[in-house]
Amino acid sequence: MENIINNLIQFWQYTGFANCTAQYLIMIAIGILFIFLAIKFDWEPMLLIPIGFGILIGNIPLFAGLNVGVYEEGSVFNILYQGVQRGFYPPLIFLGIGAMTDFSALISNPKLLLIGAAAQFGIFGAYALALLLGFSPSEAGAIGIIGGADGPTAIFISGRLAPDLMGAIAVSAYSYMALVPVIQPPIMRLLTTKKERLIRMRPPRAVSPTEKKIFPIIGFLLTAFIVPSGLPLLGMLFFGNLLKESGVTRRLANTASGPLVDIVTILIGVTVGASTQADQFLQLKSVLIFGLGALSFVIATFTGVMFVKFFNLFLKEGNKINPLIGNAGVSAVPDAARVSNNVGREYDDKNYLLMHAMGPNVAGVIGSAVAAGMLLGFLA
Amino acid sequence: MSLLLVSFGAAAQQQSAMRINEFMLNNTSDLQDDFGEHGQWVELFNSSYGTVDISGCYLTNDPNNLKKYMFPKGDLITKIKPRQFVVIWADGNQHKGTLYTNFTFAPGEEILFVGGDGKTVIDRVTVPNLAENQSYARKTDGKGEWNIAQSTTPRAANVTHTEETKSQKMARIDPYGWIMALTAMSVVFSALVILYLIFKQIGKASIKRSKKNTAASNAPASVKAAVAAAEEATGGETYAAIAMALHLFQEENDAHDEESFIVTLNHTDRTYSPWSSKIYSLRQLPQINRK
Numbered sequence: 001m002e003n004i005i006n007n008l009i010q011f012w013q014y015t016g017f018a019n020c021t022a023q024y025l026i027m028i029a030i031g032i033l034f035i036f037l038a039i040k041f042d043w044e045p046m047l048l049i050p051i052g053f054g055i056l057i058g059n060i061p062l063f064a065g066l067n068v069g070v071y072e073e074g075s076v077f078n079i080l081y082q083g084v085q086r087g088f089y090p091p092l093i094f095l096g097i098g099a100m101t102d103f104s105a106l107i108s109n110p111k112l113l114l115i116g117a118a119a120q121f122g123i124f125g126a127y128a129l130a131l132l133l134g135f136s137p138s139e140a141g142a143i144g145i146i147g148g149a150d151g152p153t154a155i156f157i158s159g160r161l162a163p164d165l166m167g168a169i170a171v172s173a174y175s176y177m178a179l180v181p182v183i184q185p186p187i188m189r190l191l192t193t194k195k196e197r198l199i200r201m202r203p204p205r206a207v208s209p210t211e212k213k214i215f216p217i218i219g220f221l222l223t224a225f226i227v228p229s230g231l232p233l234l235g236m237l238f239f240g241n242l243l244k245e246s247g248v249t250r251r252l253a254n255t256a257s258g259p260l261v262d263i264v265t266i267l268i269g270v271t272v273g274a275s276t277q278a279d280q281f282l283q284l285k286s287v288l289i290f291g292l293g294a295l296s297f298v299i300a301t302f303t304g305v306m307f308v309k310f311f312n313l314f315l316k317e318g319n320k321i322n323p324l325i326g327n328a329g330v331s332a333v334p335d336a337a338r339v340s341n342n343v344g345r346e347y348d349d350k351n352y353l354l355m356h357a358m359g360p361n362v363a364g365v366i367g368s369a370v371a372a373g374m375l376l377g378f379l380a
Numbered sequence: 381m382s383l384l385l386v387s388f389g390a391a392a393q394q395q396s397a398m399r400i401n402e403f404m405l406n407n408t409s410d411l412q413d414d415f416g417e418h419g420q421w422v423e424l425f426n427s428s429y430g431t432v433d434i435s436g437c438y439l440t441n442d443p444n445n446l447k448k449y450m451f452p453k454g455d456l457i458t459k460i461k462p463r464q465f466v467v468i469w470a471d472g473n474q475h476k477g478t479l480y481t482n483f484t485f486a487p488g489e490e491i492l493f494v495g496g497d498g499k500t501v502i503d504r505v506t507v508p509n510l511a512e513n514q515s516y517a518r519k520t521d522g523k524g525e526w527n528i529a530q531s532t533t534p535r536a537a538n539v540t541h542t543e544e545t546k547s548q549k550m551a552r553i554d555p556y557g558w559i560m561a562l563t564a565m566s567v568v569f570s571a572l573v574i575l576y577l578i579f580k581q582i583g584k585a586s587i588k589r590s591k592k593n594t595a596a597s598n599a600p601a602s603v604k605a606a607v608a609a610a611e612e613a614t615g616g617e618t619y620a621a622i623a624m625a626l627h628l629f630q631e632e633n634d635a636h637d638e639e640s641f642i643v644t645l646n647h648t649d650r651t652y653s654p655w656s657s658k659i660y661s662l663r664q665l666p667q668i669n670r671k
Contacts, residue, residue, distance in 0.1 A: 039668070073431050073462075110579040117565075117572040124564055128557035138547040140557065161547075208586050211579075218578055226571045363572065370571050374564040379547050 019061035023278035031055030031273065037178070044178035044335075047151070050266055051174060054273015070274040081271045084166065087159045089268040090152035091236040096261025097152075097365065098216070098240025099253045101333065105359040107211050108204035111311075112321075112356070116363025118307030119329025120371045122147030122300025126292050133288055138162055141375040143289055146173045147296025148368030149180070149330035153233060155272065157372050160380050167275040168286040172293035174272075177332045183294070184327045184339050187301045192323045196309070197347045199322040201356045209247065216241040223370055229380070230373025237369060297330065304329035304360070321356075328357040331364030395437055395495050397428035400503045401465065402517035402529065402538060403491060405510040411467070411534045413480075419471030420484055422491055423534055426460040427522030433459045437502075438494035439468060441485040446494045446501070449474070449481040463521075465535045 012018050034052030038045035057077070062069050070077040083089040106112055127144035135143060142162035145154045146169060154173035158166040176183065220238035224231055243253040275281075305326035312320045324344045328336040340357035402423040404410060412418055422439065426432045435458040440448035451458050455478045460466050466479065470491075474482040485491055485507050492504040505526060510516055517529040517538045529538065544552075554560050 042668075107579055107583065110576040110583065113572040113576045113579075114569070117569045120568050121561075121565065124557065124561035128561055131551075131555065131557045136547055137550040137554075137557075137560070205583075205587070208590065211582055211586050214582060215579070219575060222575055222578070223571050226567065226574075366575075367568050367572060370568050371564055374567055378560060378564070379550060 014063060014066075016061045019063055021061065021278070023282045024059045024061050026282060027055055027059040027276060027278045030276075031059065034273075044174065046265060047174045047269055048178060050269025051171060051273040054270040055171075055276050056273075057270065058274035058277045069277070070271065071277065071280070077271065077274055080267055081275060083264075083267055084155055084170075084271050084275065085159055085163065087156045087232070089264050090156035091232040092264045093152040093261060093268065094233050094369075095236040095240040095256050096258075096264070097333070098237040098242075099244045099257035100261070101241060101244075101362050101365070102358070103215050103219075103241065103362055104207045104212065105204055105355050106362055107207045107215055109356070109359055112325075112359030113363040113366075114311065115304055115308060115321075115326055115329045115360035116331070116365075116367040117329075118326070119300045119304035119331075119360070119364055120148065120367045121303035122149075122296045122298075122330065123368070123371050123375075125299035125303075126296030129295060130288075130292050133292070135288075136162075138379050139165060141379045142166075142169055143292050144296060145169075145368070145372060145375065146176065146289075146293040147300045147330070148364075148371060149173070149177055149297065149300065149332040149336065150365065150368045151177060152268070153331075153368050153372045155268065156233060157375055160376060164280075165285065165289060167272065167277075167281050168289040169293075170272040171276055172290050174269075175290075176293050176297050177335065180297075180330070180332050180335045181339050181342075183297050184301045184336065185343050187298060188305055188324055188327050188339075188343055191302065191305045191309070194347065196312075196323050197344065198351065199320050200348070200351055201322055201325075201353070202319065204355060204359075209245070212245040213242070213247075216245065219366065223366060227370050227373030227377065229376040230369050233369040233372060234366075237365065300330045301327045322351075322353055325353055325357040325360055328359075328361040329364045329367070331361065331368045333361050333365060334358065336364070337361040394428045394430055394432050395434060396500075396502055397426060397430075397432055398434060398437070398460070398493055398502055399425045399427050399518070399522040400491055400493055400505050401425035401521055402515050402533065403470075403485075403505075403507070404513070404515045404532060404534075405485070405487065405507060406512045406514070408512050410513045410515075410532055413469050413471075413476070415476060417471070419469050421534060422468045422470055423517075424460070424466050424468065424493065425522045426462060426464055426466075429462045431459055431461055434466075435459075436496040438492075438498060439470075439481055440492050440494060441470075441483050441489045443490060443492060443501075443504075446492065447498045448483055452478050465537075467534050 031052045031054075034048045034055065037043045038048035038052065058070055066072070068075050068077070070081050072078055123144040124147075125144075126147045127140045130140035130143045131137065138161040142154075142158035142165055145157045148154065151170065151174045155166065155170050158169040162169070216238040219241075220234060223234050223238075227234070240253070240256050243249045243256055305323050307329075308321050308323040308326035312323070315321065322340075322344060325337075325340045328340050330336050337354055337357035341352060341354040344351045344353040400422060404421050407418040407420060410418060411421060424434070434451045435453040435455065437451050438447050438449060439451070440446055442448055457466070457478055468479045468481060469476070470481045470484050472482060472484045474480050487507050487509045489507050490504050491507060493502045494500065495502050505516075508516060508528075510528065513532070515529045515532040515534075516526055517533065519525050519527055520539065521537050550560060
């Protein structure tokens with residue numbers, strides 16, 4: 001009898017209940033909140049459900065040595081987490097993004113590329129602010145990339161520059177991407193006049209299939225020659241796009257843009273969520289990262305919209321760009337473009353800005369990959 | 381319960397990644413052990429990126445007796461973290477603790493690290509003549525040639541790098557981030573401006589070619605003019621008009637404007653019954669209808 005009681009006491013010590021602290025409960029509450037937001041409000045459910053459940057997985061109180069936690073070497077979750085830690089999930093997601101993305105809007109009106117470049121100020125604005133708050137340049141670079149509004153890039157860069165902050169950076173990047181429809185519209189309205197919001201842009205010309213085939217090849221060669229450190233992201237992005245546009249690899253393009261990207265999204269979401277173990281995540285640094293992440297989105301939206309207004313000074317009447325598509329320079333595809341369209345239609349129901357906004361939106365993907373390459377080149 | 385306990389021992393087994401990395405023959409005033417004594421020591425290095433458990437492996441100075449000293453089992457200090465070091469005291473007094481061997485070594489002898497099977501020699505090195513407090517170490521941790529070390533580095537890398545990291549350099553030359561921001565943004569802009577210029581030219585060439593093809597076709601002049609006009613101003617409205625025309629055409633020529641509302645059930649002879657089909661026994665995935 002005594003043995004049974006001893007065994008039960010010993011077993012109790014192994015359970016999550018015995019090892020639980022308030023920190024774990026806070027993180028579990030955050031995980032449940034993410035799942036709630038995804039189901040109730042449909043906020044980025046493809047990301048928030050895996051991340052939210054990952055947070056639950058990562059915050060079951062464990063005792064060391066059980067070899068099941070995400071940070072315990074050789075455990076199942078640790079093996080899956082290698083894709084985040086060693087950075088091979090993000091390029092695979094970029095392959096899928098490339099295979100899904102239609103660059104026609106950009107090819108038909110290539111000046112929209114410049115808006116995608118302007119919005120990258122968000123990254124470097126947050127970088128400078130992070131330095132002011134006492135982060136090291138490597139950490140500041142990893143935090144700044146949140147302003148690129150690109151989850152895979154944020155994970156890729158933080159894995160190399162500041163692995164300890166990766167959980168907070170990834171969760172922050174994905175959270176703010178989900179909150180693009182909340183963060184951006186007030187800034188867009190604040191910076192534009194009613195007249196500017198009513199600008200109707202010329203419809204994009206039809207782009208020939210040859211141009212679409214040339215784009216990924218030239219785009220890749222040029223950007224990779226300029227920033228070779230961005231090779232994994234740029235290479236996979238443009239490769240995926242060539243699979244789509246070549247017209248002869250439909251099966252590969254379908255796999256890259258469908259099952260492959262879904263599998264990697266599940267793995268990246270759940271392991272990033274699981275990496276937010278309370279003892280690693282609940283720190284003052286994480287709070288600062290969330291604050292800087294929000295600021296980087298604000299700066300990116302601000303510079304994108306202001307750049308269009310500035311650019312319009314040099315464009316003839318009839319060729320002017322609606323500044324409401326300036327926000328789409330952050331690369332949250334296609335949410336940022338959808339925000340441009342929705343805000344535009346609030347002022348003119350027949351002014352469909354979606355396709356125009358897709359130009360800077362996909363340019364933002366290229367721009368953030370180039371900016372990421374620069375950060376790696378200077379800081380890694 | 382037993383499963384829980386068994387999982388404690390599930391560390392990765394990559395004993396072949398262990399290397400003899402450094403040793404000292406004549407220790408008079410170098411590293412001290414826990415008893416304050418100076419003895420011969422051997423440093424092992426885990427060259428892998430996973431934890432290696434060396435319990436059950438052997439260390440010896442006799443190629444004819446590979447099982448001379450076994451690393452004891454059940455002690456956590458035999459689990460060597462990735463790219464980390466462990467020092468073993470070779471003072472011939474095994475009773476002092478886990479990492480104390482039952483032998484010492486002398487010049488001309490070999491030190492051998494043997495796998496858990498007691499047969500596979502994973503690494504070996506011949507002991508040279510060494511002065512007092514001199515250590516013999518690999519030039520690069522875990523691989524490469526051996527030499528007499530300039531300074532001893534037990535439980536540490538044989539070569540330490542003291543150069544400034546890129547991040548430290550940036551912190552020194554650009555504490556506020558302005559240089560980084562301006563440099564990086566100029567590169568981002570340059571890359572996208574070049575891309576813009578290239579695709580502007582490609583676009584012009586494409587439009588020119590398209591016009592040329594239209595002009596060269598055998599279509600009547602009116603059709604050519606219409607195509608040219610459409611190409612000039614192809615937009616959402618044109619496509620919407622085309623789509624509407626196609627829809628109306630389909631509406632007029634198809635039988636779908638009025639359904640027959642007749643349902644016909646056909647009998648089919650087959651041994652397979654849908655009642656036993658797996659797909660009918662699975663619940664449909666729940667869907668949220670949002671309006």
